Amino acid sequence: KAGVTQTPRYLIKTRGQQVTLSCSPISGHRSVSWYQQTPGQGLQFLFEYFSETQRNKGNFPGRFSGRQFSNSRSEMNVSTLELGDSALYLCASSQDRSGGNTIYFGEGSWLTVV
């Protein structure tokens, strides 16, 4: 069974540009969540999607947005990029919202903003 797949793995953007990151969850998983990891702030929750609906949102500005498609694939978008957005963006998937389910992570997308 394939794991959580994130694309692209590495990208470099310029300040002011926008970026879209993609995530394909494990087959059969309907929940996708996104995290930002930086050396200074650690792992921070961005948002969670389940059945194409955003169920949870972290404390990030409106420049960060996401969506989930009917096949459970998800994208996140960051507009008007700032230098501080440079980070590893991790996608995670779970079968549903049951507390006992395991949450699996992808390898991440490394974003560098210059």
Next chain:
Amino acid sequence: AQSVAQPEDQVNVAEGNPLTVKCTYSVSGNPYLFWYVQYPNRGLQFLLKYITGDNLVKGSYGFEAEFNKSQTSFHLKKPSALVSDSALYFCAVRDLDYGGATNKLIFGTGTLLAVQP
């Protein structure tokens, strides 16, 4: 609000010795606790989880964790450390809302495990 704390930024242990990576938690309901490992420039790999039941949870790569309700701890352990265990380890708790469990994980700050040959 749910939270976890990892009191040690780094743990050093000699290969072959037992290792412990500490985690304490604070939850308002049933704790759903997880351990993940991150190797350099990689994503997070699931090691083990505590949902309910047996306080000793066994996971991947020979790791186990002991859930202690009275001490609100969930320490990660391994009887004999390997150099290849050197990595960043994260403890996490599943957040809860009015509907119960969510898929939002709240992470500790991470503990760097260094195993010396």
